[in-house]
Amino acid sequence: MENLFLLLTIASMGGIGYGFFQSLTNKLIKNKTVKKDAKKIILASSAAFIIGIIGFGINMPPSESLTDDTNEQIAAESTSESDELDTLEQQKIEAESLALSQKNEQARFDSELQDLRATLADLEYDGTQTIEINDNEPIFGPLDLSLENGSWETYGELDKLNRATSAEAMLNQDLMPTEKRGDISNVEPTGWKNKKLGKSYLYNRSHLIGFALSGENDNWKNLITATTQLNNPEMLRHEMDIKYYLEQDKNNYVRYSVTPIFKDNELLARGVHLMAKSVNDDTIRFNVYIFNIQDDVELNYADGSSVTEEEIAEKDRIATEKADQDRIAAEDASVQAEQIEATTQSQETQYVDANDQGTIKGSNSGIYHLPGSTYYHKTTNVAQWFKTISEAENAGYRAPKR
Numbered sequence: 001m002e003n004l005f006l007l008l009t010i011a012s013m014g015g016i017g018y019g020f021f022q023s024l025t026n027k028l029i030k031n032k033t034v035k036k037d038a039k040k041i042i043l044a045s046s047a048a049f050i051i052g053i054i055g056f057g058i059n060m061p062p063s064e065s066l067t068d069d070t071n072e073q074i075a076a077e078s079t080s081e082s083d084e085l086d087t088l089e090q091q092k093i094e095a096e097s098l099a100l101s102q103k104n105e106q107a108r109f110d111s112e113l114q115d116l117r118a119t120l121a122d123l124e125y126d127g128t129q130t131i132e133i134n135d136n137e138p139i140f141g142p143l144d145l146s147l148e149n150g151s152w153e154t155y156g157e158l159d160k161l162n163r164a165t166s167a168e169a170m171l172n173q174d175l176m177p178t179e180k181r182g183d184i185s186n187v188e189p190t191g192w193k194n195k196k197l198g199k200s201y202l203y204n205r206s207h208l209i210g211f212a213l214s215g216e217n218d219n220w221k222n223l224i225t226a227t228t229q230l231n232n233p234e235m236l237r238h239e240m241d242i243k244y245y246l247e248q249d250k251n252n253y254v255r256y257s258v259t260p261i262f263k264d265n266e267l268l269a270r271g272v273h274l275m276a277k278s279v280n281d282d283t284i285r286f287n288v289y290i291f292n293i294q295d296d297v298e299l300n301y302a303d304g305s306s307v308t309e310e311e312i313a314e315k316d317r318i319a320t321e322k323a324d325q326d327r328i329a330a331e332d333a334s335v336q337a338e339q340i341e342a343t344t345q346s347q348e349t350q351y352v353d354a355n356d357q358g359t360i361k362g363s364n365s366g367i368y369h370l371p372g373s374t375y376y377h378k379t380t381n382v383a384q385w386f387k388t389i390s391e392a393e394n395a396g397y398r399a400p401k402r
Helices: 002-029 032-059 063-120 228-248 309-347 389-394
Strands: 130-132 152-155 167-171 203-207 223-227 254-261 271-278 285-291 297-299 306-308 360-363 382-386
Touching: 063 254, 063 271, 203 228, 223 228, 228 254, 228 271, 228 285, 297 309, 306 309, 360 389, 382 389
Parallel strands: none
Antiparallel strands: 130 285, 152 167, 167 254, 203 223, 254 271, 271 285, 297 306, 360 382
8 A cells, every 4th residue: 555655646746847948938928828727737636746745644554664674684684694604614624624534544544554565675575576566556646646637747766876766646648749759868877787688788777757748758756677578568558558448538536646666875776666546437447467587687786887698608618628627726726735755755765674663763752763863773662663754754753752
């Protein structure tokens, strides 16, 4: 009803305005009939205006009601804003709690991985070059698998011995190279003492993260000395599995970790630890250790030097020949010594009787006496008889002092 009176009031105001306009006009043209009509319009519109104001006032709600409605609206808006702030605060608390939980869980994974890698250098090769670690389950924490930063790659600093230390990446198509691989012969990683093996070579400059996955070429932090056998086929087959997976979809991501394992201050890595996991599914999933060995070659991990089985056989042959030569020389020397001794003895004066029996007396006191000497006839305690002085001396006897 108040709306009706409001319309009446507005219409009457228009009528009053129109009446005054007509009245002003009639003064100019002095038309009495129109002037009377204008007065009637003004009077009628004034009456309608008064009725509208009264009616609107009657139907208007009390001021207290307006105040209550306004207060209720303000309170509702305030409550809504408070609820929204509470929700944002709760979301912030939950986010901080989740971040702390993930950080703690990540620390646990990092500690477990560090303990594991500390044992790898002591593993002994038993004929299988690639072995599974942790039941082939990669050890990645929640932060390791986050895609918040998209694809990325990072390489550990060279250590005090100039050895590569680690390579970590979140692999994706956008990291893969668009140009051909360049020359890397300027890089000589630690333990680089290469040699020819048939038509190939013993060592390769091996990328921790393959060029086909990262586009990294002659990065010293990404290269180690690895046997041809470790590089291809052992590492290459794992890299090709990842490459094929990434090429299937631009939204495919693989978390990849490669760590060379050195023992103490050795310059040649004992092996390489590889872990990988596709983030959105389980297509790629492995945790392996590859021994840095080469069949039929003995490696010196201290400096990278080596000997092949052929070289070992040749070394053994030379050692055997030398031993035989030394033995023959010793035998010849012994024969010569015996001959010299025999010759010496044949040239010595022999003291014998008519029956060719020795006449040199060897007494119980360990002294020998020659025939004709001062104590010869006085020596009656003869323990042994000799033909020559050499025989007596060789038997441990000595000459008398006078």
